[in-house]
Amino acid sequence: MKLNKPEYDAVIVGSGPNGLAAAILLQQQGLQVLILEAKPTIGGGLRTAELTLPGFKHDICSAVHPLAAGSPLFKT
Structure with missing residues (x-):
């Protein structure tokens, strides 16, 4: 039996x-x-979670945000 492998x-x-990115x-x-x-969520250092009260979102690893602002990828 041959299995289909992606x-x-x-x-x-x-x-x-x-x-x-x-x-x-x-x-x-055009690459696959x-x-x-x-982890169960995507985003790495850009993830957000409710750490205290419901509805209050907190940045996790927010040190990445200043770097992201200067990235050419986010300017496209």
Whole structure:
């Protein structure tokens, strides 16, 4: 019995800002991309969560935000 295996041109480990940016750029070039993420949510250092009271969102690893503002990827 032959199993159908999906084929990818690139496999990216981690769905943080860099992983997602790489996936976008590769897909724009027509490549098939698979992103693997260990956590139940995507975003890495850009994730947001309710850490205290319901409805109050908190940045997790928010040190990435100043760097993201200067990234050419976010200016496109």
